[in-house]
Amino acid sequence: MAHRFRDSYLNATLTFADDKITWFCPEMNDVREVMMSWEQPIMNKMAEVAVSSGDHVLECGFGMGILSTAVQARNPASHTIVECHPQVLVKLNEWAADKPNVTVVNGKWFDLLSEPEKYDAILMDTYVDDDLHPKFAGFCQKKAKDNCKVSWWNFSGGTTDEFMKFYWDNVTFTEVTGLTVPENTYYNRTNYFVPLKVLNQKAKTYGIVDSSNVHTSTSETRNIYKFDADQDVLTCADPSNPSLVVKKGMLSYGVKCKGIYNINNGLLVVTGNHPMIVKREGSWIEKNMNELVIGDKLYKVDNTEVEITNLNFDSSETIYTVVRLNSDDNYFVNDILIKNGGKDA
Ligand SMILES: C[S@@+](CC[C@H](N)C(=O)[O-])C[C@H]1O[C@@H](n2cnc3c(N)ncnc32)[C@H](O)[C@@H]1O
Structure with a gap:
């Protein structure tokens, strides 16, 4: 969904259910999903491919906290979560209250560009902010430690669509199968490929x-x-x-x-x-x-x-x-x- 709905989204009252977050989009005169629980296997795989124990992790977009919980299970040294919707921030602060390695940032991920912190893993799963997407590759270069692992929500779910690959070479994909996706929602495949880009990944030799x-x-x-x-x-x-x-x-x-x-x-x-x-x-x-x-x-x-x-x-x-x-x-x-x-x- 395009960023022209961003202001409406940021001002909207979200509805939180066990299996999804939704909102009413006035421009589309329709109820839209922000996040749904069927994505759990994808979020788990994203954490698995991108986060190792002891990593300093940046996560963009908290949503239902499914990915955040999967990241925590991998024992990061630090886990910075940036979120911009006020209601989601309330949930995020409650969730983070007993997690000393979590830092909550109220804002948009791009606001962190000028901060000095660098990360071992950067995870991107945001919503209605595709105006910022062209800035993501440069953002990651600046925020990455050596061999930083970057993963993001892959709209196409496949391996060939350039959109959201940020025109990077050398993106690898890990397949998640057996997804149970409800009908008439934002995704319609039973499989999904989790993308991973490792920055500064050059081997010193070949063999x-x-x-x-x-x-x-x-x-x-x-x-x-x-x-x-x-x-x-x-x-x-x-x-x-x-x-x-x-x-x-x-x-x-x-x-x-x-x-x-x-x-x-x-x-x-x-x-x-x-x-x-x-x-x-x-x-x-x-x-x-x-x-x-x-x-x-x-x-x-x-x-x-x-x-x-x-x-x-x-x-x-x-x-x-x-x-x-x-x-x-x-x-x-x-x-x-x-x-x-x-x-x-
Ligand atoms: C699809 S949900 C994230 C789902 C999450 N990965 C999970 O496992 O539940 C997208 C989230 O990104 C937030 N968001 C949207 N634009 C953002 C931005 N520019 N910076 C930070 N968060 C943003 C939304 O408010 C929403 O909470």
Whole structure:
């Protein structure tokens, strides 16, 4: 709903029920929902992907406090909640009364721009303030600590709509399924993709996690960490005209990195700036790992394709050992063709 209703909303008397907050919008001559309890699984997932124990969290928009409660369950060091509707603020202050790590801000999230605080996680779920949305990406850059996790209400619920993606690259999505949404409301799907953007997420190097296996022929693999000079490696220059060739002389070496991408729950685990080969809109193209999206297809050693259905970024303090082969040839890792020859960040 557009921001032209914002003043009406801020002056409206809201109705609070167990399962929703509503108001009467005079411009639309209709009762509109601000928030509904069917969103609980989405809010839980949003907290899960974006908030780690000990984080300093900024949450924009309290609503029914569903997300706030999910954030609290993850033990943030601090939890700042900014809210602008006077009635919601009353509820928020009651809710926060016994929570010493919560700071309530009466106002709009953009008002915090000039404040000095920075955050490990920023969560955005507001209402009738889309005039402020174009400012959100810049706001986050200013308010983010290194590797800050940003998540927000995704209007489309899918993974392709640019609206509310703030034109960021490298947004990853986690699917929530089995939603029970009432009819004739603001959402009409039974699934929803929770977006996550990690700011300043560059890995210092490129590589694949050391437990990965590389094909030495069409039928045999070897753990990448055990590669040495003069090792056979199965290569493929171009998946659109595939020809599998065994080459020699590759050598792997390992380095440490923090922050890593995981495709399809462990199919491939690689750094964000590792070069990859994917089929998108019918063509094979080269993209860095952190530019891949759900729906891209990967080329398999058996000349089939596998679609990316799950993409996660682990920004935790975990240090991974990643390894790469010293060659310009593309090769198969865990049956998947990947591009060799990346760049350290
Ligand atoms: C959809 S609800 C949030 C629901 C919440 N995530 C939950 O789990 O219950 C949106 C909330 O954002 C508040 N809001 C709208 N515009 C805002 C702004 N610019 N800054 C802060 N809060 C805002 C509304 O008053 C409302 O309480």
